[in-house]
Amino acid sequence: MAFIDAILGDFFWRALLGGLGVALVAGPLGCFVVWRRMAYFGDTLAHSALLGIALGFLFQLPLNLAIAGTCVALALVLVVLARSRTLATDTLLGILAHSALAIGLVTLSFMPQVRVDLSGYLFGDLLAMSRNDLGWIYGGATLILILLYRLWRGLLMATIHEELARVEGFPVERLRLALMLMFSLVIAVAMKIVGVLLITALLIIPAATARRLARTPEAMVLLAVVIGMLAVSGGLSLSWFADSPAGPSVVVSAFALFVLVYGVVRQPRT
Amino acid sequence: MTERLVTLSDVCVRFDGPPVVDHINLTLNRGDIVTIIGPNGAGKTTLIKSVLGIQRITSGTIWRKPEARIGYVPQHLQLQPTLPLSVRRFLMLTGESADTCRQALAQTGVDHLFEASVHHLSGGEKQRVLLARALARSPDLLVLDEPAQGVDINGQAALYDLIRALRDRLNCGVIMISHDLHLVMAATDRVICLNQHVCCSGYPADISTDPAFIETFGQTVAESLAVYHHHHNHRHDLHGDVVESQPAEGCSHHGVH
Structure with a gap:
């Protein structure tokens, strides 16, 4: 216990533990973002997180809860609007992403009593990770991993071919909803690590890197987790030794791994 | 002893505008091969999606044999190259064993x-893998949307022979769309010529002399099915409406046969 306490008592180890916990779920969910071409969608949800923070302060809710709730609400709005087909999906995403971000910023500015470190939310505040944050991350990660494990075959089948999945009796709509909920949750917990503007990078760079090395969907997921964890460790070390901002350093080290793998492995394996 | 698999009664599907599928009645029994033909935009894919239960119908009723297992070969299999996937894994996602999948x-x-x-399959290989995937589920009903797409001419004949042979072996019902x-004509029991409504339907030998068939596919096609160039007596304008070159009655007065 004393050992665990010593680790949890040190801000660097707390940051590392938190980062690794996020990489654990960013890997599989990042694969779905890459497979389903949802990078822009992820970005939009992440941008809406700032609106969630503003609403959290306004109604004095726990911030993680407010962020996850806002992401879920926005995801649902997106699904409904995309179905009505009045605008192309990317246009719709562009409108909602930046409007949510802007509304969040404007709302925060109306609350002078709330003193927030804006750059912490935009780019992450990994080194300020509290024990409470760690609880959120590992609680969220456990929930997501259980959901992924139980829904895996359906999620994969619906990703490969939605109509085939439907004919074979998978509840495609509910699976999509579950995926949205998981995205919202991972954004709420990953914000602490890399911030609103860099979350998508933490999702897609390790997954895209893993694609070059994997032959099966499951191998790609596992590799994405490992690469994400390497990126977190590398980024934190960089931050420790070079005194660089932690969140961006994690993304830089993920990118370095991406360039390295694509430079060495010229052909995808399958 | 015939066993009914699917019955469509008065089924209509309408998006915005005129119905895409218009008052269709259709029954498929175990052991039947029914082929749906018709010009582009005739509602063929919409009709079989209704049969599959993945297209909401506007009116009418669809009865399916309870617990009937459906094997579906979709028209397009566009796979994301970002998703690494072997044929084995793709087939085993049906939940069947590796042995069953290999046999299929x-x-x-x-x-x-x-x-x-x-990701490395040719067009013909892809169609056969998709067919195998449908078979692995030991279907009561096989639904195929243009199964010979992207297959060369020799391969096409072989593929239709295969579908017939599989019907004999599995004793399943088959409903397919074909161009x-x-x-x-040689591979099917019954042909349905669709142009929103059923223009005509029947045995292949009879249908090529049916006036409605000739009206939809043109005299040349009907006289010589061996050289099929997909000529029509009408075209579709930019809105998808049929532009008749025949008198205004067009197809409609043939009604449902």
Whole structure:
């Protein structure tokens, strides 16, 4: 216990533990973002997180809860609007992403009593990770991993071919909803690590890197987790030794791994 | 002893504008092969999606044999190259065992592709893998949307032969869409000529002399199914409406046969 306490008592180890916990779920969910071409969608949800923070302060809710709730609400709005087909999906995403971000910023500015470190939310505040944050991350990660494990075959089948999945009796709509909920949750917990503007990078760079090395969907997921964890460790070390901002350093080290793998492995394996 | 698999009664599907599928009645029994032909935009895919239960119908009723297992071969299999996937894994996502999947591949003649990546398949191989995937589920009903798409002409004849042989072996019902009119005529029990409504339907030998068929596919096609160039007596304008070159009655007065 004393050992665990010593680790949890040190801000660097707390940051590392938190980062690794996020990489654990960013890997599989990042694969779905890459497979389903949802990078822009992820970005939009992440941008809406700032609106969630503003609403959290306004109604004095726990911030993680407010962020996850806002992401879920926005995801649902997106699904409904995309179905009505009045605008192309990317246009719709562009409108909602930046409007949510802007509304969040404007709302925060109306609350002078709330003193927030804006750059912490935009780019992450990994080194300020509290024990409470760690609880959120590992609680969220456990929930997501259980959901992924139980829904895996359906999620994969619906990703490969939605109509085939439907004919074979998978509840495609509910699976999509579950995926949205998981995205919202991972954004709420990953914000602490890399911030609103860099979350998508933490999702897609390790997954895209893993694609070059994997032959099966499951191998790609596992590799994405490992690469994400390497990126977190590398980024934190960089931050420790070079005194660089932690969140961006994690993304830089993920990118370095991406360039390295694509430079060495010229052909995808399958 | 015939066993009914699917019955469509007065089924209509309408998006915005005129119905895409207009008052269709259709029954498919176990052991039947029914082929749907018709010009582009005739509602063929919409009709079979209704049969599959993945297209909401506007009116009418669809009865399916309870617990009937459906094997579906979709028209387009566009796979994301970002998703690494072997044929084995793709087939096993049906939930069937590796043995069953390998046997299904053997039935469609491509068991050498078991370990191959789905991203390296040719058009013909892809269709056979899709067919095998449908077979692995031991279907009561096989639904095929243009199964010979992207297959060369020799391969097409072989594929239709295979579908017939599989029907004999599995004793399942088959409903398929095809553009390969001359090949279909030899491989099917019943043909339905669709142009929103059923223009005409019947046995292949009779249908080529049916006035409605000739009206939809043109005299040349009807007289010589061997050279099928997909000529029509009408075209579709930019809104998808039929532009008749025949008198205004067009197809409609033939009603449902």
